[in-house]
Amino acid sequence: MVPLRKAKAPAPADTPSARTPRQPRGEARVESILAAAAQLIAESGTAAVSMHAVARSAQTSIGSMYHFFPDRESLLDALAERHLQSIRAINQTIADITPATWQALSAHAAIDRLVTPFIAHLRRHPDFLALMHGRMSTQEDADFIRGIRRMLAARLPRVPARRLDGYAAVMHALAAGGMHVGYERAPGRQDLYLQEIPRAIAAYLAHVEQGG
Incomplete structure (x- = not known):
């Protein structure tokens, strides 16, 4: 029962995707990043989501952001998949x-x-x-x-x-x-x-x- 438009087209095979963390510390970092992205979206919509904005909100480094999520779209895709x-x-x-x-x-x-x-x-x-x-x-x-x-x-x-x-x-x-x-x-x-x-x-x- 979700307001729908045309579904997003499948990503090309060479499109970068999120990296799965292998250690508890990495899992916690990803959880923090996704939670921060969700909060920004809830407050201001998807336009408010940038890699730097999420890093600030999650209190993590931009390097950690790019370690787990190659780009903004892969971050949004990971949140959407959940x-x-x-x-x-x-x-x-x-x-x-x-x-x-x-x-x-x-x-x-x-x-x-x-x-x-x-x-x-x-x-x-x-x-x-x-x-x-x-x-x-x-x-x-x-x-x-x-x-x-x-x-x-x-x-x-x-x-x-x-x-x-x-x-x-x-x-x-x-x-x-x-x-x-x-x-x-x-x-x-x-x-x-x-x-x-x-x-x-x-x-x-x-x-x-x-x-x-």
């Missing part, structure tokens, strides 16, 4: 929910199981929207839509597949579209959007289940 790993884990958790569980939940409870993990991630990581806007992989987005589709199939077993696909597309649009508007046009009211978007999706699901 978010993607979390999104993949959330999608897998949703995929593991059984049809019987989906059927036993109310519409609001079902949407809570579907959407709340993403909301929680966004709240824990205020850098997420600014960093991932335009970087989200189409695979993670497709997995989220499949999760919606499985939930609908379990709850509406008599509804034709094509109609379920349409319902899933609308629910995804409510989530991703709502966050897109919130990020682009009302950045100071993102908490309101995070609170109200699940309610809107739950109301839509309840309407559909009542034969609307």
Whole structure:
């Protein structure tokens, strides 16, 4: 449920990437660098991220920065990959929910199981929207839509597949579209959007289940 633009193109094979630390001290340094980058993004957007700015914020040398991250883009990519790993884990958790569980939940409870993990991630990581806007992989987005589709199939077993696909597309649009508007046009009211978007999706699901 992330505001999406065209996904970032894969990097060429010769594009430099982050170096994996081999010692605990190096791991701690990388954690500090990534945390500093995330904080800068949360406060001022990705434009605020430069190698020197992150080094100052992380209280590390510019040499250490370049030791682990060849350039600014590799730093942003490393931070984005962490978010993607979390999104993949959330999608897998949703995929593991059984049809019987989906059927036993109310519409609001079902949407809570579907959407709340993403909301929680966004709240824990205020850098997420600014960093991932335009970087989200189409695979993670497709997995989220499949999760919606499985939930609908379990709850509406008599509804034709094509109609379920349409319902899933609308629910995804409510989530991703709502966050897109919130990020682009009302950045100071993102908490309101995070609170109200699940309610809107739950109301839509309840309407559909009542034969609307």
